[in-house]
Amino acid sequence: MRVKIVAGNWKMNTSYQEAHTLMEEIVGRKAELGLHDAKKVVLIPPFPYLQYAYSEIAEIENLYIGAQDCSRHERGAYTGEVSALMLQSVGCEYVIIGHSERRQYHQEHADILFEKVEQALAHDLRPIFCCGEPLDIRSSGHHNNYVIQQLYDGLFQLPTEKFVKTVIAYEPIWAIGTGKTATAQQAQDMHRMIRSEIEKHYGTEIGKYHVILYGGSCNAKNAAELFSCEDVDGGLIGGASLNAEDFIQIIKAI
Ligand code: PEP
Numbered sequence: 001m002r003v004k005i006v007a008g009n010w011k012m013n014t015s016y017q018e019a020h021t022l023m024e025e026i027v028g029r030k031a032e033l034g035l036h037d038a039k040k041v042v043l044i045p046p047f048p049y050l051q052y053a054y055s056e057i058a059e060i061e062n063l064y065i066g067a068q069d070c071s072r073h074e075r076g077a078y079t080g081e082v083s084a085l086m087l088q089s090v091g092c093e094y095v096i097i098g099h100s101e102r103r104q105y106h107q108e109h110a111d112i113l114f115e116k117v118e119q120a121l122a123h124d125l126r127p128i129f130c131c132g133e134p135l136d137i138r139s140s141g142h143h144n145n146y147v148i149q150q151l152y153d154g155l156f157q158l159p160t161e162k163f164v165k166t167v168i169a170y171e172p173i174w175a176i177g178t179g180k181t182a183t184a185q186q187a188q189d190m191h192r193m194i195r196s197e198i199e200k201h202y203g204t205e206i207g208k209y210h211v212i213l214y215g216g217s218c219n220a221k222n223a224a225e226l227f228s229c230e231d232v233d234g235g236l237i238g239g240a241s242l243n244a245e246d247f248i249q250i251i252k253a254i
Contacts, residue, residue, distance in 0.1 A: 003211055004227075005167065005234040006251045007042035007128060008241025009068060009096060019049045023056050025244035027063075033251050035062035041251055042066045042094045042128075043241075047082055054091030066094030066128065069102055072115035074122075084116075084123040095120045096236075098130045098154055100173045110153030117154060121162050128167045128213070128236065129155050131194075135174035143172075144193050151194065156201050163202060167211045168194060169236040175216025177238060184225045187214045191231035220249035227254045 014022060026043065035041060044066040045053050057063045071081035087095060097120060098113045108116075113129075120127045131150040133143040147170065155166060170190050172182050182190075191212045199207030214226050215236035226232055234254055240246045 001038055002209055002233050003037075004039045004254045005042060005211055005213060006040075006247075006254060007044055007066060007094070007096075007169075007213065007234070007236045008247055009044045009099070009215075009236060009238050010046060010242060011068065011101070011238060012046060013242055014046065014049075016049060016052075019045055019053070022242065022244055023053055026247065027056050027060070029244070029248055030060055030063065032248060033063075035060075037062065039254060040064065044068055044094070044096060050087065050092060051090040058091065064093040065091055066096065067092050067125075068096050068099070070095045070097070070116055070120055070125070072112055072119055074119065084119040084125055088123040088125055092125060094128055094167070095125045096130060096169075097127045098150070100130060100132060100171060100176060104173075110150070113154040114157060117158070117166070121158075121165060126165050126167060128169050130169045130171050130215070130236070132171040132173050132176075132216070138172065138174060143190070147190065147194065148197055151197065160202055160206060164206060164210070167213060169213040169215050170194060171215035171236060173216075177217070179217050181217040181219075181222050181226070182214070184229050187226055187232055188229035191229065195231050218250065220246045220253070223250040223253035 040062045042064045054065045067087045070084040097116045102108045117127045131147050133146045137146045175182050195207050198210050211233045213234045213236045214232045218235045219240040
């Protein structure tokens with residue numbers, strides 16, 4: 001059986017006080033989440049709140065803290081950057097790498113992303129590697145090749161023992177923050193394609209167990225349908241993770 005994961009990416013939202021309230025609401029209802037070894041939740045707040053967030057969940061099994069990005073450098077004179085070692089040292093278990101907003105607004109290209117993946121793994125963080133096509137690529141029908149290329153560039157250079165520590169998040173850019181969700185069939189088709197590509201590259205057993213999340217306007221109403229797809233192993237949730245009730249409903253939908 002594959003592990004299911006719901007991850008909430010808070011992006012650049014919440015003041016410290018708002019983050020505190022959101023954490024308390026989620027943690028206060030932990031019994032409702034039904035977490036176990038094959039159903040995990042990752043909370044991904046902004047950098048300044050990571051240490052606080054970890055202190056809230058440290059004792060709770062299968063609830064983790066992740067970061068939204070990490071530097072491609074190990075340490076040194078890189079003002080404003082946050083290293084994988086720093087994240088690991090404050091309790092992070094996961095880190096998002098290659099989110100489309102980082103690719104678009106910070107010119108993070110394939111070579112940079114692969115360096116970030118390597119940094120994360122070197123410090124025992126699990127990368128949540130994002131891939132996904134823009135609308136014009138979807139419209140032209142080239143989305144499968146586009147996503148495969150992103151995976152080869154950013155992940156598939158890893159040896160098997162490192163690759164198995166990663167999570168893939170398929171996030172069609174046209175569905176992120178737009179309210180426009182991929183249909184369950186579109187999500188399933190892409191996830192199946194990604195899984196067969198993993199099988200080709202790393203072997204059937206590895207492909208069978210690799211976690212592939214869907215992201216893009218996933219909410220309390222559509223989560224159950226998306227998560228019912230055979231190859232969708234959970235979600236990377238943006239906007240809806242900022243509302244405790246919605247986020248909890250999404251977790252319960254899996
Ligand atoms: C995201 O940015 O990863 C995301 C999925 O956002 P939203 O859920 O708001 O579309």
